[in-house]
Amino acid sequence: MKLKTVQILSIASLIGSAANLASAADQGSPWSLSISGGDSVDTSGNLTSARSATVDLGKLDPALAGSSGALSLDKLRYNDIFERRYDFGAELGYAFSDSLQAFARFDYESLGGRTTQLGSIASATLPREGMGASFADANNYSLDLGARYFWRTGTAWRPFAGAALGATHLDGTSAIVRSSGGAIDSGEVRFTRPGTVFNQMAEAGIEYQQSDAFGVSLSVDANHAGAPHSADDARFSAAGLNPGSEAEDRWSFPVTIAASYHF
Numbered sequence: 591m592k593l594k595t596v597q598i599l600s601i602a603s604l605i606g607s608a609a610n611l612a613s614a615a616d617q618g619s620p621w622s623l624s625i626s627g628g629d630s631v632d633t634s635g636n637l638t639s640a641r642s643a644t645v646d647l648g649k650l651d652p653a654l655a656g657s658s659g660a661l662s663l664d665k666l667r668y669n670d671i672f673e674r675r676y677d678f679g680a681e682l683g684y685a686f687s688d689s690l691q692a693f694a695r696f697d698y699e700s701l702g703g704r705t706t707q708l709g710s711i712a713s714a715t716l717p718r719e720g721m722g723a724s725f726a727d728a729n730n731y732s733l734d735l736g737a738r739y740f741w742r743t744g745t746a747w748r749p750f751a752g753a754a755l756g757a758t759h760l761d762g763t764s765a766i767v768r769s770s771g772g773a774i775d776s777g778e779v780r781f782t783r784p785g786t787v788f789n790q791m792a793e794a795g796i797e798y799q800q801s802d803a804f805g806v807s808l809s810v811d812a813n814h815a816g817a818p819h820s821a822d823d824a825r826f827s828a829a830g831l832n833p834g835s836e837a838e839d840r841w842s843f844p845v846t847i848a849a850s851y852h853f
Contacts (some may be wrong), residue, residue, distance in 0.1 A: 619852045622691075624681040624807075626848035630674045631810075633667075635840040637763065637781060640665045647713060650826075651774045659713030661721075666708070668840055671725045671763070672701040677844055689740050695754065697732040703765070711769060719769040723779070728761035732815075734791055746799045750807075754791045758815045760784065763837075780821035782837055787816030797850075805850045815840045 648655030703725035736754025795809025
């Protein structure tokens with residue numbers, strides 16, 4: 591069984607077990623605390639665009655000083671360089687009515703770096719070789735403020751929709767870059783630097799209210815985060831290329847299970 595599936599089933603099991611503790615909460619309180627976990631079904635956006643140039647290979651590897659070659663970089667999507675490992679969130683909510691709720695949410699996103707093809711390089715003295723990049727792990731943190739509307743159905747099930755605005759702190763993106771034949775070893779290349787960007791979120795889901803004190807919900811979100819800040823790596827910039835300068839905004843679509851307690 592895949593690790594992600596085990597993680598999601600573990601979250602669901604913990605949420606189910608927590609229902610036994612709900613009876614200790616106060617009844618009818620407008621305040622609630624939610625704990626959530628999940629995984630994204632997709633992430634869109636590009637880190638680099640495709641480009642090529644004739645460069646001084648010594649800028650990429652000092653051992654090749656004085657040699658020139660043709661360097662081509664492939665388009666890299668965020669899905670190419672990161673594997674989403676898990677998402678975790680904690681949310682404080684305040685209900686103005688049975689239908690309207692305001693909330694503040696903290697989210698933690700863990701991304702595992704992948705090894706992928708960066709491009710290729712060739713020169714008069716070197717055969718054409720692929721350029722590989724082993725990306726480092728990254729962890730991102732978000733804080734959002736938003737509102738959520740519930741539709742009453744006369745049952746324990748309540749569909750809802752919500753939206754939020756906030757800020758996300760993005761880790762920098764870096765990778766160890768080497769050619770497949772070992773002719774070039776650029777070491778660690780920085781594509782983007784750590785920084786905070788604005789983000790927006792829209793969600794839709796359904797909540798099951800087991801009691802006035804406890805509920806479980808399933809939601810699908812659309813999260814948008816602004817483009818990360820370019821690291822302007824000196825080696826690639828000196829070669830006339832900066833692979834982080836065209837990093838795009840990022841969209842992700844997590845599916846989340848949450849348990850909510852009123853206190």
